[in-house]
Amino acid sequence: MITALSRPDKAAALFEGWQETMIWSCLQGVMGTIVADSEKNPASAAALLGDFCFLAGRPDETFVSQALFPAGRDFLIAVPGNQGWSDLIEAYCGERARKTVRYALKKEPRVFDRERLQAIADRLPEGYVLRMMDEALFWRSREIGWCRDWTAQYEDFTAYQKYGLGTVILKDGEPVSGASSYSGYMGGIEVEIDTREDYRRKGLALACGAKLILECLRRGWYPSWDAQNLWSKALAEKLGYHFDHAYTAYEITKDTARAVKQEVLSL
Numbered sequence: 096m097i098t099a100l101s102r103p104d105k106a107a108a109l110f111e112g113w114q115e116t117m118i119w120s121c122l123q124g125v126m127g128t129i130v131a132d133s134e135k136n137p138a139s140a141a142a143l144l145g146d147f148c149f150l151a152g153r154p155d156e157t158f159v160s161q162a163l164f165p166a167g168r169d170f171l172i173a174v175p176g177n178q179g180w181s182d183l184i185e186a187y188c189g190e191r192a193r194k195t196v197r198y199a200l201k202k203e204p205r206v207f208d209r210e211r212l213q214a215i216a217d218r219l220p221e222g223y224v225l226r227m228m229d230e231a232l233f234w235r236s237r238e239i240g241w242c243r244d245w246t247a248q249y250e251d252f253t254a255y256q257k258y259g260l261g262t263v264i265l266k267d268g269e270p271v272s273g274a275s276s277y278s279g280y281m282g283g284i285e286v287e288i289d290t291r292e293d294y295r296r297k298g299l300a301l302a303c304g305a306k307l308i309l310e311c312l313r314r315g316w317y318p319s320w321d322a323q324n325l326w327s328k329a330l331a332e333k334l335g336y337h338f339d340h341a342y343t344a345y346e347i348t349k350d351t352a353r354a355v356k357q358e359v360l361s362l
Contacts, residue, residue: 154179
């Protein structure tokens with residue numbers, strides 16, 4: 096039986112060398128949860144935060160069956176720590192698991208050109224306004240499906256002020272693009288960028304991303320970026336990040352019907 100660790104750091108050795116800030120958030124107790132097969136001496140563990148599940152330690156079939164899909168969850172992105180976990184995910188989930196490739200960017204705190212980023216942030220089309228995330232925008236974003244992930248992992252605005260940061264571009268008073276913290280950890284954030292479909296290819300994501308990086312640097316935070324696809328990777332590289340490596344993840348739905356629908360939507 097798996098258990099949520101009262102001391103997440105007990106599983107730190109299992110995640111050693113994994114440069115993933117969402118894992119750090121869980122291990123630090125900032126947000127998310129570490130579940131393991133033992134409270135005292137864990138051999139298998141998972142870091143759960145938002146839609147993500149990072150599997151580490153000894154691959155175990157029973158652990159996979161219990162760790163995936165906590166109560167109320169019908170979709171997640173599982174990231175295996177080794178091939179053994181991949182094999183178990185594919186065997187246990189079958190058609191419900193869609194194998195994907197994500198792209199890790201290097202964590203280089205001193206790589207950013209502040210003057211260039213400021214020039215990008217200032218280059219907004221006429222009629223658009225760039226603002227920092229305030230309390231009104233925080234709650235507004237949670238009401239809009241396409242940008243809910245800007246703030247969804249934070250209990251309230253007080254928590255967001257402590258461990259989050261965001262920029263929003265408005266058109267006629269409505270959010271149309273933004274860069275915010277999907278999650279936060281002690282020392283930085285994990286960047287989440289979204290643009291409303293009918294406002295894409297206008298340079299909005301680039302502008303709000305540049306502004307968010309500048310604000311993070313001003314605070315002494317690191318804006319970590321993990322790219323879901325090649326478009327996100329290219330955007331990150333325009334802002335100064337460098338590619339590190341590609342890795343395997345699985346987008347998993349709770350039942351086969353949803354899995355088929357997800358596969359169609361991704362085409």
